[in-house]
Amino acid sequence: MKLRFVLLALLAIGTFGGTAALLYAWESPIAPIDPRSLGAPDRAVLRRGASLALLGDCATCHTAPDGLPYAGGLAMPTPFGTIYSTNITPDPETGIGRWSEQAFIRALRSGVDREGRHLYPAFPYDHFTRVSDDDAKALYAFFMSLDPAKSSAPPNELAFPLNVRLTLAGWKLLFLRRARFVADPSRDEKWNRGKYLVDGLGHCGACHSPRNLLGAEMKSAGFAGGEAEGWRAYALGRSSLSPVAWDEAALADYLASGSHPLHGTAQGPMANVVDNLSQVDPADVGAMAHYLASLGKGEGRNDAERPASGPGRLPQAAGVQAATPSIPSEPGGAIYATVCASCHDGGRPLPLGGSRLDLSTAVADEKPANLIHLVVRGIPAAAGASAHPIMPGFGDILDNRQISDLVNYLRTRFAGRPQWNGLAKAVAEARGGR
């Protein structure tokens, strides 16, 4: 109800708040161009644009499952309804083929399309506003060089008043600070490069920060942990709950390879991010790690002597199976002993052994979502990445009750933290229709 009220108030500001508001909200169209009028772009600029598009994870949202890259159509569930990503290939009818460079840059930084319509902040222009002129131009050149794909996104499914795009002017007034990145002269070049990428194109905070009722990032709680597609995006820096403190080397390693022996493997939406980062200049990933490391550490320890693989508490029985310890009477403990222990308490090294759950952020986090996802889906083997841990999913073996029991047990035993509230609901949600 409160939300509804606020939204209505916003609508009032956005549309009925007098001429000034309307003038403020109004954005004019930018004249269409003939895509054939664009000259051949510079190869070096194109290469930079391609790399920037990876750093910005553009394809992740602008590609539908089984769709052509950048042709849009991905359904993005938000608390306000479903938004579909748009086609950013240069198709003149359904893509950005008729957009001038100026129109593209306005969209990127101010969230206004060529026709002058406000874009929903699912497109993180609150971050992209920091992108430099040169980088914005390189991105434009890159997108305009793609093969045009004819594909229109389905209409957004948003309730009134949010389906009225003028309301977004109110949102922007409250939450969008249009400003280019300004380097901090007291910091070195690497730190500034890292901050520019993390806060700008990389839009890390879009997932890793909590959002307010109106879906804007809470600046006071930057990097305090957020959510993406039903997964938790863990808190970074000082608020990190990782049992192992992140340092610059670990961050660089994880971001570039998608996995770290003490921090596990990127899953869920983060898997796309690291996949993209694995293809860019390692110096850029290094700069991001450098900046992120400067955000401080949580309470995790980082004693290097901790071994990554299991403690080898269980004697290895024949072949790959370790002997099961005695089975506790508590249901979650019994499931752990019979289902999980043979890998997670066995001595087999990664990737075929289980990783140490006492080092797992999924178990230590504020919310159970990622741990549930991992139990349900497991960790699929990634192509060409044989050193990553792998795990079969147990979603078709364990029912919701069993998963809750197991998750509670893992939480108490390995994180020593109080059990999660609302676990049954979280399990049902994570399993969707299962």
Next chain:
Amino acid sequence: MTTLIVNGESRSIAASPDTPLLYVLRDELGLCAAKFGCGLGQCGACTVIVDGKAVFSCVTPVMVLEGRTVTTLEGIGSRDAPGPMQRAFIAEQAAQCGYCIPGMMMRAQALLNRDPQATDESIRAELQPHLCRCGTHMRILRAIRRAADEMRPKTVEARTGR
């Protein structure tokens, strides 16, 4: 003691509750179609159907299955009376060494039970967890397609009660 419904019959399992379903099927119940490949839930050779879902029996202790329904390859046909899935694999000569085949058939059966109209893409995606080291993948896909075609009219009949 764990009780399971295996291929339609209620069975009391004597093995200790932590025993993987695969060992119970093979050693205690004498149902040897499901194979041990990796024991890590990574190859699919041990796949059987539990409550309609294809699962790796090698990583499934019987304890967590109390009262649930298990279908093995023996449950969808026999040597003398092969079911549609088995007939299709024979017709396409899809087995080379055959070690991976029972698991492949069980996951394909679970898919077609759930979605008789499964497309070639969804069959490929569904069979993703299964390894075949002989490389007979194309024949396996043809066999599943054939089984789907053969099973479909019957499903329609069953639905319309004819």
